[in-house]
Amino acid sequence: MNYKTVIVDDHPIVISGIAGLLSDLENIVIVEKFESGVALLEYIEDHKVDLILMDIFLPVINGVDLCKTIKQKYPKMVIIGMSSQSERSLVMQFIQNGGNGYVLKNASFDEFKDCIYKAIEGEIVFSEEVKTIISQPLSEELERIPSLSRRERDIALLLSQGKSTQEIADDLFLSFLTVQTHRRNILQKYKMKNVAELIAFLLKNNLLN
Amino acid sequence: MNYKTVIVDDHPIVISGIAGLLSDLENIVIVEKFESGVALLEYIEDHKVDLILMDIFLPVINGVDLCKTIKQKYPKMVIIGMSSQSERSLVMQFIQNGGNGYVLKNASFDEFKDCIYKAIEGEIVFSEEVKTIISQPLSEELERIPSLSRRERDIALLLSQGKSTQEIADDLFLSFLTVQTHRRNILQKYKMKNVAELIAFLLKNNLLN
């Protein structure tokens, strides 16, 4: 069986590079190449496509939203995201929006090949470097981030649920003033301007919950 | 080569069940079973372990934190998370904290086997049901959540960066009062009490960025 494959990337050079790599693969047939997500969306309306390799950084529609849109209509389409550099949260977002895998553009031919075949078989795949990116904030990044004390985490959690200082005090049987002190300590600890920034920071760094 | 394997679960029945499944697998040798994370942490201090199968819902230390702690010291250890039911954010959190895979306990014997072998080979693996959970907020959940307008998203993004109403107004060349109106509209749209709850909601539902 042949997998009808489409490449989306706003750099023509990259398109031809990937096309070259894929041309050697059995069962993979490149049926079309696009430089924008809009053009892709139009194409899949009336053409059968099995596999999409897409750049994440695209003009107008970004890769994550593009993937989400496509998957809502065509859940069975296999979509692999690509980018040159990458950060953890972006990869996770792509997968949460239906992506079947994520590959860095500097991945070796074998990695590309492996990822594509495994994705077609239903796996969720990552190239080697992506795997390390996903699970490595542990070593460098996270070590210099101070952690919340138990009480601080309790309070931060209630803050993320929209509770006011008074409500938190009531919930935890504390004085209003105590909760106020904790709030300030947490903000100072991470050098945050207000709770909004704090909650965003804590969630992105998995310090909450 | 034999993979020294440890099972952690607070239900003895589950431990024996998994042990039974794994006993048939080649190369997998169960060297120890634990009912708590603390006991596991002590054990790995002075015993070689290659693979850990752990329940996510554990008393005292939860599976996510346990995984994180272990991976900081022993990055090469392969850790697979398990649970009976699961939700998307939990799985993602586990992987972001170094987990090599996530399997639902109702997975078939073949799924378990596949996942374990692939994880040992360096893949990040999910059982079938987990895969659908990861990428399915698209169908039901997300459809009834209203989306932000462009301006609202701009403002929400700046809010998540800790900016005040005045700062946002300056950034976007708008009146203070206009930004105030947008803020209120966003809060009303999602029925949120304040920006803290709003930011948490938007981030969890990938509506920001």
Added chain:
DNA sequence: CATTTTTTACCTGATATCAGGTAAAAAAAA
């Protein structure tokens, strides 16, 4: 056992948020 960290608590004042209302351009969708 001594030291450090955490948790508790109070006071004050400036500034910001939130909730209520209204309304008119501008842009997008039907």
Added chain:
DNA sequence: TTTTTTTTACCTGATATCAGGTAAAAAATG
């Protein structure tokens, strides 16, 4: 082109947050 949504803007008052300072138990760590 009409209708709807979005974006812009103003007013007021009650309440909440944030930043500054201080300090003493309690718990955890070395």
